[in-house]
Amino acid sequence: MYEGPVQDLIDELGKLPGVGPKSAQRIAFHLLSVEPPEIDRLKNALQRIRDGVQFCTVCGTVSDQEKCRICADARRDRTVICVVEEPKDVQAVERTREFKGRYHVLGGALNPLSGIGPDQLRIRELLARIANQEDGVDVSEVIIATDPNTEGEATATYLVRMMRDIPGLTVSRLASGLPMGGDLEFADELTLGRALSGRRELSRNA
Amino acid sequence: MYEGPVQDLIDELGKLPGVGPKSAQRIAFHLLSVEPPEIDRLKNALQRIRDGVQFCTVCGTVSDQEKCRICADARRDRTVICVVEEPKDVQAVERTREFKGRYHVLGGALNPLSGIGPDQLRIRELLARIANQEDGVDVSEVIIATDPNTEGEATATYLVRMMRDIPGLTVSRLASGLPMGGDLEFADELTLGRALSGRRELSRNA
Missing domain, CATH: 3.40.1360.10 (Dna Topoisomerase Vi A Subunit; Chain: A, domain 2)
Structure with a gap:
């Protein structure tokens, strides 16, 4: 809809998860209005990810050392x-x-x-x-x-x-069951079923 | 929270409008899993925006020509x-x-x-x-x-x-008034006031 580089950026941003066409447009126009160093920081962060991220040799999580x-x-x-x-x-x-x-x-x-x-x-x-x-x-x-x-x-x-x-x-x-702060009424059958079968005994009278 | 470049990217993404910490994390891990050319396309789009976008010399909208x-x-x-x-x-x-x-x-x-x-x-x-x-x-x-x-x-x-x-x-x-498909009950006072003062006559009996 826009011409040239603005539309290209909107298209690329729109491919990111959770970024719809409206958000992509909003982000693109935001980037049009920021100072160049701001864009550079984002570009450099992308470049470092592109160069490959290191993973902990023990547990496999992302890490900037051999061991996280x-x-x-x-x-x-x-x-x-x-x-x-x-x-x-x-x-x-x-x-x-x-x-x-x-x-x-x-x-x-x-x-x-x-x-x-x-x-x-x-x-x-x-x-x-x-x-x-x-x-x-x-x-x-x-x-x-x-x-x-x-x-x-x-x-x-x-x-x-x-x-x-x-x-x-x-x-x-990990235990399955009702999420804390949740509402029994809105729990799905599977979760409520797990909560029932995994119930904890609180007291048992003679 | 993460180490090194992943956290840097999450931080930079989190500065974009409408991108919260959770979305930033989601986007960063998505970018960790995509092919490098995908990241390059985004980086290049950013670079072109950074190099400056042309504006139509007549109306001032974004354009890739002298005139949009x-x-x-x-x-x-x-x-x-x-x-x-x-x-x-x-x-x-x-x-x-x-x-x-x-x-x-x-x-x-x-x-x-x-x-x-x-x-x-x-x-x-x-x-x-x-x-x-x-x-x-x-x-x-x-x-x-x-x-x-x-x-x-x-x-x-x-x-x-x-x-x-x-x-x-x-x-x-442009006319002010109730948005189409909206609900009178949920209109704010200002909008409803504008809709009233800008009312259109549909018929006038003798």
């Missing part, structure tokens, strides 16, 4: 590994401040229709971490924190099967 | 000029397919608090277009299509004052 800050932190509990799908899931768990162990990023979830099988995920690396007694410490628990959807559940089931026979290892899964 | 497509189109009515604040307003009026004249982009609206006075807008150029009988054609009507807010109204009032004494020129303003 969490894997390099001696205060983190080396006996517990929380398995997640993506680096952003690491940040989500970190925000709870409840977890003191380390992570393992699979790089996705099993999805045969998209051609993602066990070999496309960092499952072999996870089993190696457990077998190799990294830093001479035995892993005692693996918490599976894949997404609570079809692919995440399938991945969890597969992981449990792979780790079932490792002696002394506990494998757990 | 509308100003260069001989089929457009040269006697009517629609005055808008921004290039995106040109596109909004074009979408109606109701207007066959040409445009004049002011580059904003009067806003003394932000230091935008008449000299910061392309008002002198508008008056020159009317006075100079561009292409030998007299301008017979100027439609003021600035935004229906405080700044846009002030700009409209100022423009009317500047053009009041030009012989043979009609100056009009």
Whole structure:
């Protein structure tokens, strides 16, 4: 609709997830009005991403060192590994401040229709971490924190099967149930069903 | 929260209008997963915007030629000029397919608090277009299509004052009133007030 470079930029921005045609136009006109160094900073950030991002050689999250800050932190509990799908899931768990162990990023979830099988995920690396007694410490628990959807559940089931026979290892899964602050009335059947079957006993009278 | 270039990109994306921290993270991880040429296209589009965008020497909208497509189109009515604040307003009026004249982009609206006075807008150029009988054609009507807010109204009032004494020129303003498809119940007082005072007579019985 616009002519030349403005429309090209709107088209490119419109390909980004969550950016519709209206937002793309708004962002493009914003960039038309900012100082050139502002655009340069964005361009340079894109260039660095394009040059390739480093991943932690231990857990597989994005990192600017060979080991990410969490894997390099001696205060983190080396006996517990929380398995997640993506680096952003690491940040989500970190925000709870409840977890003191380390992570393992699979790089996705099993999805045969998209051609993602066990070999496309960092499952072999996870089993190696457990077998190799990294830093001479035995892993005692693996918490599976894949997404609570079809692919995440399938991945969890597969992981449990792979780790079932490792002696002394506990494998757990994040609880499913009603989200805090939510409303029972608006919970979907699946969530409410999980909340029911996973109910906790609060008291039991004689 | 993330390390290195990923966080830098999230920070830069988060400065764009309408892009919150969650969207910025989502876009950054999307860009991590795309092929390098995809990023190059976005980078190049940014570079071209940074190098400077050309504006139509007649109406002031963004253009890749000296004259934009509308100003260069001989089929457009040269006697009517629609005055808008921004290039995106040109596109909004074009979408109606109701207007066959040409445009004049002011580059904003009067806003003394932000230091935008008449000299910061392309008002002198508008008056020159009317006075100079561009292409030998007299301008017979100027439609003021600035935004229906405080700044846009002030700009409209100022423009009317500047053009009041030009012989043979009609100056009009877009109608204010209830938006089509809207709901009377949810209209704000100002809009409903405008709709009342601008009511159209449909019949008058003897």
